[in-house]
Amino acid sequence: xxxxxxxxxxxxxxxxxxxxxxxxxxxxxxxxxxxxxxxxxxxxxxxxxxxxxxxxxxxxxxxxxxxxxxxxxxxxxxxxxxxxxxxxxxxxxxxxxxxxxxxxxxxxxxxxxxxxxxxxxxxxxxxxxxxxxxxxxxxxxxxxxxxxxxxxxxxxxxxxxxxxxxxxxxxxxxxxxxxxxxxxxxxxxxxxxxxxxxxxxxxxxxxxxxxxxxxxxxxxxxxxxxxxxxxxxxxxxxxxxxxxxxxxxxxxxxxxxxxxxxxxxxxxxxxxxxxxxxxxxxxxxxxxxxxxxxxxxxxxx
Numbered sequence: 001x002x003x004x005x006x007x008x009x010x011x012x013x014x015x016x017x018x019x020x021x022x023x024x025x026x027x028x029x030x031x032x033x034x035x036x037x038x039x040x041x042x043x044x045x046x047x048x049x050x051x052x053x054x055x056x057x058x059x060x061x062x063x064x065x066x067x068x069x070x071x072x073x074x075x076x077x078x079x080x081x082x083x084x085x086x087x088x089x090x091x092x093x094x095x096x097x098x099x100x101x102x103x104x105x106x107x108x109x110x111x112x113x114x115x116x117x118x119x120x121x122x123x124x125x126x127x128x129x130x131x132x133x134x135x136x137x138x139x140x141x142x143x144x145x146x147x148x149x150x151x152x153x154x155x156x157x158x159x160x161x162x163x164x165x166x167x168x169x170x171x172x173x174x175x176x177x178x179x180x181x182x183x184x185x186x187x188x189x190x191x192x193x194x195x196x197x198x199x200x201x202x203x204x205x206x207x208x209x210x211x212x213x214x215x216x217x218x219x220x221x222x223x224x225x226x227x228x229x230x231x232x233x234x235x236x237x238x239x240x241x242x243x244x245x246x247x248x249x250x251x252x253x254x255x256x257x258x259x260x261x262x263x264x265x266x267x268x269x270x271x272x273x274x275x276x277x278x279x280x281x282x283x284x285x286x287x288x289x290x291x292x293x294x295x296x297x298x299x300x301x
Contacts, residue, residue: 001018001112001113001114001115001138001140001141001142001143002078002114002115002116002117002121002138002139002141002142002143003015003114003115003116003117003142003143003144003145004116004117004118004120004121004142004143004144004145005116005118005144005145005146005147006118006147006193007118007192007193007195008192008193008194008195008196009145009146009147009148009193009194010145010193010194010195011076011116011118011145012031012074012076012116013194014143014145015029015031015072015074015114015116016029016031016074018072018114019071019072019074019112019114022072022112024070024071024072024112026070026071027068027069027070027071027072028067028068028069028070028071028072029068029071029072029074030064030067030068030071030072030073030074031073031074031076032045032046032064032073032074032075032076033076033077034075034076034077034078034080034081035076035077035080039082042081042082042085043084043085043088043101044061044063044101045063045064046063046064046065046085046089046098047063047065047088047092047098047099047100047101048060048061048062048063048065048066048098048100048101048103049061049063049100049101049102049103050100050101050102050103051102054101054102060100061100062100063098063100065092065098065109065111066098066107066109068111069109069110069111070110070111071111071112072111072112072113072114073111073112073113073114074114074115074116075089075113075114075115075116076116077116077117077118078115078116078117078121078138079117079118079119079121079124079129079130081130083129083130083131086130086131086134087131089134090131090133090134090137092109093113093134093137093138094137096108096109096110097109113138115138121135121138121139122135147190147193147267148190148193148194148196148197149189149190149267149278150267150268150274152186152274152277152278155182155185155186155197156177156182156185156186158194158197159177159182159185159197159201160176160177162194162197162198162201163175163176163177163201163205166198166201166202166205167205169202170202170205170206172205172206173220174205174220175204175205175208175220175221175222175223176220176222176223177222177223178222178223178224178225180224180225181222181223181224181225181227181228183225184225184228184231185197185200185228185231188231188232189278200228200230200231203230204223204227204228208223208227257289258289258290260279261275261279261281261286261289261290264276264278264279272286272287
C-alpha cells in the first residue's frame, strides 16, 4: 500500500490507523523513517545484520522487517530509499524473505508494508530515482491523504480531537476552542498541514495569556480568537513576496486570480463551493469570474 500527500498531512498516523483497523492489529506496527536514516545503515536497519558483518558490528541486529513480524512495517518517505536498497526491498516484497547482512540465508517473514511519500513517486520513476517495478509493487493500493486546506470542514473536529493529546504532551490542561477561535483556524491556509496545526495548538496551550488557566467553577478557560493572531503574522510578508514574483513575471491581476481559482478547483476536485470558500469568494462571484474573467462591478469603463 502507498500513501501519498504533502508533508505534514499525517500519512504516518493514517498508516497506524489502517494497521489498527486491520486483521493484523494484534501484531506490531513498526515505523522506519527513511529520510532520517543514514544511507550507509538503511540496509542493516531494515533487514538486519549478523555480528561481525561489517566494521563495528559488535552484535547482531534483527532489523525492522523481523521486528514487524505478524504486523505492519511503515516505510516513511520511501522516495528517499537508495536505488541499491530498492532492489533488495523489491525482493523482500516478492519473495517474502529477508537476508540479514552476513547471514547464512534468507529468513521467511510475514509483514504487510505500507509506504508513504510526500512527492509523487511517478515523478521519481521518470527521473530514474525510483524503480518502476518497485513503484507498481507498492502502489497496488494507492491512497492520497489530502492537505488540511482541502478539508476545512474537518478542521473543527480535528482541532478539538488533537487538543487533549497536545495538552498531555506539554503537561497542561486542555482548553476548548471558542467558536470565534475555530473560525480563525478555518481561515488559515495551513501550509504545514496537520503538523502546523498541532504546533499552533501547542503554542496556545503553553503560552496562553495570564489568567487563561481556569474559568468560573474551575473549568479550563476557552481559547479565544485573539490568542491565534500569530497565525497571520508571517502571512503579510509571504503575500508580498508572491506579489513581487507575479510582477517580475509580468503577470496581471486577472491572470493571478484565474490561476488561484483554477488551482483551488483542482485541489478540491471540482467542488466549486469549497474552491470559492478557500479563495475568499461567494459561489456566485466565483462562477462569474470563471466565466467572464472579472468580478461583477469590476469592468473598466
